[in-house]
Amino acid sequence: MTDQQLITLRVNGEQSELVIDPRRTLADTLRQVLGLTGTHLGCEHGICGACTVLVDGAPARACLMFAVQAENREIRTVESLADGDELGDLQRAFSAHHALQCGFCTPGFLMLAEGFLAERPAATRAEIRELVSSNLCRCTGYQPIVDAIEDCARRREASRTERNDGAA
């Protein structure tokens, strides 16, 4: 238990050297050691998904991973989505569709969607609903979250098409 380990963690493009217990989870390390408290803990057993972050671009439950397992991986948290005070498109879509009320589960849904849309930019509404069922929200009834992600996906598609048309 006192066998502390020195690890290098790369989070949101910044590298840190940390001395930590091997048993400390990635979520606790992000929150307690690095002070990135945007990643929330709702159950600590991998069901609710509030702690979802991207590990090498794929959504992962930060409560089910030890920090030592995240060494040499690229971690992204909710803190990476905005550019200063300028919200990203996914964040703007969440606000426009009232896809958050208390906001506790929101970072998890944002990172879930961020990872998914990178992989499946042309996802259908049914696929998005299936994705949204990975995490729990107690406030919204989910519909606005599905709406927001779908809206963001369609806008990104449209701007891609526009760019391609322009290039052609």
Place this chain on the structure above:
Amino acid sequence: MSRLVGTSVPRREDPRLLTGRGRFVDDIRMVGLLHAQFVRSRVASGLVTSIDLSAVLQVPGVVAAYPAADLDVLGITATLERPPTEFVPTEMPILAGDRVRFAGEPLAIVIAEDPYAAEDGVEAAVVTYQAFTAVTSAEQALEPGAPLVHDEATNNILLDVSMFATEGIDQVFADAACVVRVQARTGRQNAAPLETRGAVAEWIDRDAQLVVQTCTQIPHQVRTVLARSLRLDERAVRVITPDMGGGFGLKCVVGREEIAVAAAALRLRRPVKWIEDRKDALTASFLAREQRYDARAAFDHDGRILALDADIVCDMGAYSCYPFTAAIEPLMASAEMPGVYRVPAYRVRGRAVTTNKAPSAPYRGVSRPQYVMVMERLFERAARELKIDAVELRRRNVITTFPYSGVNRITYDAGSYLESLNLCERVLKDEGWYEMKAAGGRHLGIGYSCFNERTGYGSGAFAQRKMSVVPGFDMTEARMDTTGSVTITTGTLSHGQSHETTLAQIAADELTLDIAKVKIVQGDTDRIPYGWGTFASRSVVVGGSAVRLAAVKLAEKLRMLAAGLLDTTPDNVELDHGRVRLRDRPDRGLGFVELAEVAYLKAHLVPKDLEPGLSVTATFDVFTDGTFGNATHGVVVELHEGTGRVEILRYVCVEDCGVAINPMVVEGQCRGGIAQGIAGALFEQITYDEQGEPSATGFLDYKMPTASEIPDVAIHHLETPSTLTESGAKGVGEGGTIGAPAAVLNAVNDALTSTGVELNDTPITPETVYRALKRAS
């Protein structure tokens, strides 16, 4: 500038919550912060014969461990001003000493340098028990000779009231053309906000104050209990509520853990944090909703309801919650059961029973999801017996002339009960669901619920319930600073409801200000004069009215100041987009900044009859029966033979909350509420085994629905403005949850009509549906 009230102003809460810059209780970091966890009882009922914490103190990182005997604090007793024959007060100790009453009850607090070490410490505790037979159901609790949960509560009854009992009601039943009976049970639920409970406490020498940051819906009431429990003056306690990850009622009662954490911080003179884990949140916080109904209704040949008779038993678990007491559920159900219907004769008995389970707190809707479900089942049954269409039967019975004085001695203000019912039915008809069902071949069912939601319970309504601590009023301070910016305090406490946006809309309109100039402050007992927090859909009704009254007062002070300076009378000036101008010469006036500078920085210019400064307070209370929002929900379900799954194909909600301050927020409340109602109807339940062990200790067992189970909801708005509130708004926080179980249950039963099976208990499990369909085939 157009008015903000009535428009979907974007939420001002969103940017920080979307960027991870919100500040929830677990996000608070402090130098020297310690971390607490609790040693909890492993038996549901018994005596603690020994508690040995010596090994706990040997665990690396553990700083202290206190059992009840070491923590000198007073317990919590919630009371009603009712005779002992009706209500029995019981004490909830902060930590249990000798006697334990449910599995999970806190016995000792362990404090460590690190949250991991605190959990290691808890595991090292050695406790021995003499276990008693646990009382795990209301039936068992009420049996003669049953073991007693509290010695002072003979028969395990904490509340027993018989109300109304219209004269001649038995004769009405005897003579009626049709009498129907429904027996129903509803499962024990957890409100399950995604953020569990938690607190950080610290003693500040400079202020001689204990500062407790805790995720509570009722900061001022937590302060009162903290002060009493720790024997401090109330001014020596400051309660601050950070951002809150939901509450839904679970956090509108005082938790024993937040008191214990404060006591530990006081004793150690170091800041202490406690964050509840999900297991404790599910098994040892507060639960709700476990009720049993035996109800009869009498109808005449034409389908008019003649009488209602109900026996309601609520299993409230081991303790009474503060400030509402264990009476909260049976009193709500007994007082309000007739709902939207013209019931001429009514009799009810309501009981709160204590058992060896985690205690109950109010949960979104409080009893209304249950009694609405029973009422709507009674109507469906009567419709079947009388061979009248069930919607038509409701049409013949809903209240249509207002104000209406009910048999339950409640006066209902105007609503759109009939209109919402008609519109909801028309939507489902127009969409072709009736034809699809008639076509056959699938197990389709259509169900409705028609209901109201009393909002704006003021001091009058809570005094009627004989609470000894009477919630109700709210207070706002409105203050303009020298830059012309306005700070509005509210005693209500948003934990997702968007008050920073909606209350600012109300104030900004009144002051003709851009919303950016108005800031709402909530959740701090040192910054807010007083308040009753957020519960019972009271915030926009009571809190919003106080905000408007304060804004009006501030506007008036600005007009008086301007009139004095412009050498005219206040009635000759008006507010206009950040300035006060002369009515007859609109080009002449003074800007708010100029006025504020005079009020604070050049007070020698303030007219003689006015005080310097620009700060006012206003209060609002309700002494009538409040204002009733209403809605009709229509649901189409399909039952699947192979799995017993209930699939919701369509969900339509026609709601009326009077003036919608922010329609986007209203729809959010409806959708979220409906999801929680569906959760109760189909999925969630915590059961207990014979030893009193809870079945659900995580989200694998507590089946909170996901986006795969919760359907899209179509919402239609009607608007019957409230004449009670300052804005015309009615509360809308609970309606979704209230209406959903009844509508879903009716739809399932409609789909089961051919099977002869009738389901009245929730949650309706796949197994029940599977068996029902199997039996028929």
